[in-house]
Amino acid sequence: MGIVRTEESRKLELEELRRMLVSCDGIQRRKDQEEFKGVRVSSKENKDDALEKLVCVTSGVSYLGLAVVKKLLLRGYSVRIIVENEDDINMLREMETSGEMRTISNNVSAVMAKLTEVESLAEAFQGCRGVFHTSSFTDPAGLSGYSKSMAEIEVKANENVMNACARTLSVRKCVLTSSLVACLWRDNAQNDVYSVINHDCWSDETLCTDKKLWYALGKLRAEKVAWTIAKENGLKLATLCPGLITGPNFCRRNPTATIAYLKGAQEMYSNGILAIVDVDRLAEAQVCVFEEMDKNAHGRYLCFDNVIGRDEAENIARETGMPINKICGNGDIEARFKLSNKKLCSLMSRTLRSCYSEC
Numbered sequence: 001m002g003i004v005r006t007e008e009s010r011k012l013e014l015e016e017l018r019r020m021l022v023s024c025d026g027i028q029r030r031k032d033q034e035e036f037k038g039v040r041v042s043s044k045e046n047k048d049d050a051l052e053k054l055v056c057v058t059s060g061v062s063y064l065g066l067a068v069v070k071k072l073l074l075r076g077y078s079v080r081i082i083v084e085n086e087d088d089i090n091m092l093r094e095m096e097t098s099g100e101m102r103t104i105s106n107n108v109s110a111v112m113a114k115l116t117e118v119e120s121l122a123e124a125f126q127g128c129r130g131v132f133h134t135s136s137f138t139d140p141a142g143l144s145g146y147s148k149s150m151a152e153i154e155v156k157a158n159e160n161v162m163n164a165c166a167r168t169l170s171v172r173k174c175v176l177t178s179s180l181v182a183c184l185w186r187d188n189a190q191n192d193v194y195s196v197i198n199h200d201c202w203s204d205e206t207l208c209t210d211k212k213l214w215y216a217l218g219k220l221r222a223e224k225v226a227w228t229i230a231k232e233n234g235l236k237l238a239t240l241c242p243g244l245i246t247g248p249n250f251c252r253r254n255p256t257a258t259i260a261y262l263k264g265a266q267e268m269y270s271n272g273i274l275a276i277v278d279v280d281r282l283a284e285a286q287v288c289v290f291e292e293m294d295k296n297a298h299g300r301y302l303c304f305d306n307v308i309g310r311d312e313a314e315n316i317a318r319e320t321g322m323p324i325n326k327i328c329g330n331g332d333i334e335a336r337f338k339l340s341n342k343k344l345c346s347l348m349s350r351t352l353r354s355c356y357s358e359c
Contacts, residue, residue, distance in 0.1 A: 067283035121164035146260035151218030215260035243275030243304035272335035
């Protein structure tokens with residue numbers, strides 16, 4: 001079971017895919033023209049390089065998936081997108097037939113695979129050097145959003161993805177999207193000891209269960225399962241724990257994860273830990289971490305732009321249709337905790353300039 005999307009969100013995702021491919025195609029054409037003026041490498045070197053830069057993105061037409069695909073294409077990767085239904089495959093084929101995917105389509109392919117089936121995933125991962133697991137889940141009935149049962153499904157899906165990575169010889173590393181809520185829901189009795197929330201912090205399972213924070217519980221358990229399998233199989237893994245993912249039309253295109261993340265928003269806001277991250281910045285961070293995993297990147301990374309104040313809370317309320325008091329309560333911020341993304345900022349400050357000056 002995967003993401004159940006409305007027809008509107010599906011159309012938005014595919015339209016964004018069209019725009020993204022056209023944009024990447026224009027950039028690639030300019031790079032090709034510049035390369036033509038210099039010395040080209042041999043076809044064998046091109047082929048070897050292409051094999052080294054083949055990666056797979058789960059849910060590649062989702063809100064975050066599309067942003068990751070775009071960053072990867074701009075970095076010169078070949079990307080295999082996993083979709084879970086025939087409709088998306090057919091739409092992508094129509095785009096290719098009509099010419100909408102243009103020449104950049106040589107670097108993009110789509111395969112249908114089920115996150116509930118290890119064999120299906122392993123087949124999709126064949127030949128890929130890395131996997132970006134970006135999926136999240138909703139109630140298959142489309143009624144109650146991210147429910148307790150969906151937390152269990154997310155854990156199983158992560159287990160399947162990691163086992164598929166482990167059994168696929170070509171896959172060397174995996175970047176997993178977790179969530180900041182897998183780090184920050186902890187017993188208040190620990191306030192004095194753990195006033196700073198960073199990559200070493202984990203949410204408390206009992207607290208998440210008692211508060212019915214199913215999204216936090218699902219992300220927490222799913223990430224822990226991933227780490228267990230990675231360590232048992234010697235697979236390189238890095239996880240990013242983002243704040244609320246925002247960007248253009250973020251609630252319309254990513255409604256379930258948005259609403260699920262905001263459960264408990266009042267408490268997060270009052271404690272000074274309701275943070276957001278732009279979808280493009282998150283995608284950029286994922287690619288940078290992936291490229292640095294062969295050097296010194298490892299473990300967990302908190303990823304957020306800033307902790308929100310009243311004005312941003314009002315913007316989120318308008319975007320989601322939620323009453324403002326459901327997000328920030330009476331508006332007071334006690335700032336009992338401090339979020340720290342120092343680990344990610346340090347990594348990106350060392351690598352970002354060199355990485356993207358090539359584009």
